[in-house]
Amino acid sequence: MTGTPGPGGGAVDAAQGRHLLLQMLRVRQLEEKCVELYSAAKIRGFLHVYIGEEAVAAGVLASLGPEDAVVATYREHGHALLRGVSAGAILAEMYGYVEGCCRGRGGSMHLFDAATRFFGGNAIVAGGLPLAVGLALADKMAGRSNVTACFFGEGAVAEGEFHESLNLAALWQLPVLFCCENNLYAMGTALARSESQTDIALKAAAYEIPAWAVDGMDVLAVQEGARRAVDAVRSGGGPHFLELRTYRFRAHSMFDPERYRAKDEVARWMERDPITLLRTALESAGQLSAAEWEQLQADAQAEIAAAVDFAEAGTPEPVEELTRFVYSERDTGDGAGPGTGTQPAGKETGAP
Amino acid sequence: MKSSYREALRAGIRDAMIRDERVFLMGEDVGAYGGSFAVSLGLLEEFGPDRIRDTPLSESGFVGAGIGAALGGMRPIVEIMTVNFSLLALDQIVNNAATLLHMSGGQFHVPLVIRMTTGAGRQLGAQHSHSLEGWYAHIPGLRILAPATLEDARGMLWTALQDPDPVLIFEHGSLYNVPGELADDAGPVDIDTAAIRRPGNDISLITYGGTLPAVLDAAEQLAADGIDAEVLDLRTLRPLDDAAIMASVTRTHRAVVVDEGWRSGSLSAEVSARITEQVFFDLDAPVGRVCSAEVPIPYAKHLELAALPSAARVVAAAKETVDAGG
Ligand SMILES: Cc1ncc(C[n+]2csc(CCOP(=O)(O)OP(=O)(O)O)c2C)c(N)n1
Ligand SMILES: [Mg+2]
Numbered sequence: 311m312t313g314t315p316g317p318g319g320g321a322v323d324a325a326q327g328r329h330l331l332l333q334m335l336r337v338r339q340l341e342e343k344c345v346e347l348y349s350a351a352k353i354r355g356f357l358h359v360y361i362g363e364e365a366v367a368a369g370v371l372a373s374l375g376p377e378d379a380v381v382a383t384y385r386e387h388g389h390a391l392l393r394g395v396s397a398g399a400i401l402a403e404m405y406g407y408v409e410g411c412c413r414g415r416g417g418s419m420h421l422f423d424a425a426t427r428f429f430g431g432n433a434i435v436a437g438g439l440p441l442a443v444g445l446a447l448a449d450k451m452a453g454r455s456n457v458t459a460c461f462f463g464e465g466a467v468a469e470g471e472f473h474e475s476l477n478l479a480a481l482w483q484l485p486v487l488f489c490c491e492n493n494l495y496a497m498g499t500a501l502a503r504s505e506s507q508t509d510i511a512l513k514a515a516a517y518e519i520p521a522w523a524v525d526g527m528d529v530l531a532v533q534e535g536a537r538r539a540v541d542a543v544r545s546g547g548g549p550h551f552l553e554l555r556t557y558r559f560r561a562h563s564m565f566d567p568e569r570y571r572a573k574d575e576v577a578r579w580m581e582r583d584p585i586t587l588l589r590t591a592l593e594s595a596g597q598l599s600a601a602e603w604e605q606l607q608a609d610a611q612a613e614i615a616a617a618v619d620f621a622e623a624g625t626p627e628p629v630e631e632l633t634r635f636v637y638s639e640r641d642t643g644d645g646a647g648p649g650t651g652t653q654p655a656g657k658e659t660g661a662p
Numbered sequence: 663m664k665s666s667y668r669e670a671l672r673a674g675i676r677d678a679m680i681r682d683e684r685v686f687l688m689g690e691d692v693g694a695y696g697g698s699f700a701v702s703l704g705l706l707e708e709f710g711p712d713r714i715r716d717t718p719l720s721e722s723g724f725v726g727a728g729i730g731a732a733l734g735g736m737r738p739i740v741e742i743m744t745v746n747f748s749l750l751a752l753d754q755i756v757n758n759a760a761t762l763l764h765m766s767g768g769q770f771h772v773p774l775v776i777r778m779t780t781g782a783g784r785q786l787g788a789q790h791s792h793s794l795e796g797w798y799a800h801i802p803g804l805r806i807l808a809p810a811t812l813e814d815a816r817g818m819l820w821t822a823l824q825d826p827d828p829v830l831i832f833e834h835g836s837l838y839n840v841p842g843e844l845a846d847d848a849g850p851v852d853i854d855t856a857a858i859r860r861p862g863n864d865i866s867l868i869t870y871g872g873t874l875p876a877v878l879d880a881a882e883q884l885a886a887d888g889i890d891a892e893v894l895d896l897r898t899l900r901p902l903d904d905a906a907i908m909a910s911v912t913r914t915h916r917a918v919v920v921d922e923g924w925r926s927g928s929l930s931a932e933v934s935a936r937i938t939e940q941v942f943f944d945l946d947a948p949v950g951r952v953c954s955a956e957v958p959i960p961y962a963k964h965l966e967l968a969a970l971p972s973a974a975r976v977v978a979a980a981k982e983t984v985d986a987g988g
Contacts, residue, residue: 406962416788417785417962418961420787468723497690497691498691499694499716504717626962626965629964632957632965
């Protein structure tokens with residue numbers, strides 16, 4: 311393969327590099343906007359941003375196909391966006407409007423989208439892992455060659471569900487790609503204060519799952535690692551496990567005074583901002599001009615600005631509909647099919 | 663002394679830590695983070711990491727360890743961030759903490775206190791907003807407390823720690839910031855009885871925990887309309903203070919139970935059933951109930967508000983009950 315060295319020394323294909331840069335920029339700008347909208351009280355509840363960790367979702371999701379499934383956590387705006395849920399549907403969800411991807415019932419922590427096989431948005435730490443195992447079990451039993459990518463933080467590693475899920479996936483050789491987003495903290499608890507063995511890939515290896523660590527700030531390394539793992543999973547190699555070493559630049563949530571880590575630690579990690587790393591690599595390889603960089607930023611900005619307009623124009627769901635979707639709406643015999651609960655609202659309304 | 667519900671809880675924990683060396687606090691982010699709801703803020707500095715013990719994300723593990731430590735002679739206070747996450751520890755709470763005394767023929771006591779946040783109202787969505795204390799009140803072997811006032815937030819913990827059996831304390835998330843006065847000598851309170859928070863003669867409004875403020879508000883609105891409501895705070899959800907409930911209802915002849923839990927199979931159902939079992943012939947009207955709509959709590963503010971008990975809904979239910987009585 312021709313190309314120039316990426317941030318981690320890997321080769322960069324110019325078009326692919328610019329594509330990944332744009333993906334990370336889209337997530338960054340969406341979330342910078344979320345923070346702003348939270349401060350303006352447009353968004354409420356808990357808000358957990360992914361700023362600093364974008365390379366992980368960008369690299370892994372670039373390695374999946376449309377039939378694959380994705381399971382994520384409450385820090386999932388970026389995963390949803392890069393999976394193909396529109397920024398408008400995501401923001402409208404956070405505004406609590408019916409145009410949101412979950413009609414405003416889920417909010418920031420519970421983004422779901424059937425059309426893109428995006429299975430949430432789970433606010434119970436480690437709650438998504440067994441679900442991913444089940445999705446993969448269904449694929450395997452039905453003879454489909456899909457992969458289920460499951461994202462979770464390193465905090466989840468301490469939960470029983472993590473261990474039960476890894477064992478099941480390995481025992482039954484299920485097509486799951488476990489993606490551990492190791493940002494070194496679970497709220498205020500540093501990895502070394504919560505795990506006797508801090509080498510997370512070793513834990514997966516104990517379940518006979520091929521596992522390795524990847525520089526989660528280097529999107530090209532993430533993409534390369536994910537592609538290798540996805541190929542192996544898809545071709546019947548059983549579950550694989552990536553430990554993606556990353557860092558969150560912001561507080562855990564909007565309520566976190568960050569008493570547990572030093573400012574200079576954050577500053578040191580910010581020197582490895584995944585967007586800057588890739589941008590610099592592309593620039594020094596002569597693959598990104600100043601004008602192209604401006605254009606990428608402008609494209610992302612325009613998308614997010616349109617999404618804000620879409621969300622601002624949203625409407626609250628009528629209160630009379632409060633108790634809908636507790637049970638499935640049955641076919642009334644008029645040929646209308648199952649209830650709208652399985653249809654992605656955002657798609658139908660043409661959200662930007 | 664000016665205080666708040668959160669500070670009152672903290673004062674209760676401090677007091678217990680000072681009084682009894684066997685007491686320690688354990689849970690996720692109780693130490694370095696300062697407590698997920700800042701209840702334990704500053705305690706790590708005062709008591710050190712052995713007694714203000716941060717745990718990994720392992721609810722089943724550290725609740726079970728709390729049970730074991732209690733068996734081993736300690737007096738643990740285990741904090742679970744919210745009742746929603748306590749479901750990961752349900753096995754330990756229901757199959758171990760609640761049963762060991764009985765299964766061992768009275769040999770092994772579990773003097774454990776588990777504190778957790780409960781309730782909705784902050785747009786946190788379904789997985790962070792549920793009120794499941796009524797479920798726990800179903801379990802023999804557990805004592806269930808729901809402090810609604812600063813005095814109870816301050817004083818229930820010490821009494822709970824004296825209990826030889828497991829006690830669960832539910833702190834409604836909307837109460838933490840409630841300000842108030844707390845007597846300098848505020849200390850332990852009983853954990854057996856319900857309390858009349860507002861005396862009245864026309865109807866008994868029976869509630870607990872996070873809905874107490876809305877019910878007191880409703881009582882004031884009813885007073886303006888000439889209905890003199892009594893507000894009874896259950897305080898302890900298991901065992902229920904039947905005597906206090908029946909004394910109030912036999913006086914007012916009407917009752918509305920207000921519970922943020924869902925109606926079906928709920929604590930409000932239990933209270934209502936006991937009233938009809940014990941003082942049916944004193945009633946002038948069927949027992950009313952105001953509960954949460956039977957839906958996982960939605961994120962959108964207007965839907966969440968519509969799902970929850972409110973002063974307006976309590977007023978309406980109370981008027982209906984009074985009118986039904988003729
Ligand atoms: C079972 C459970 N326990 C506790 C919490 C509260 N909580 C939410 S996020 C979090 C930290 C999780 O850290 P990690 O898994 O590393 O993910 P990160 O936030 O770093 O992305 C905690 C303790 C929860 N949501 N679920
Ligand atoms: Mg983490």
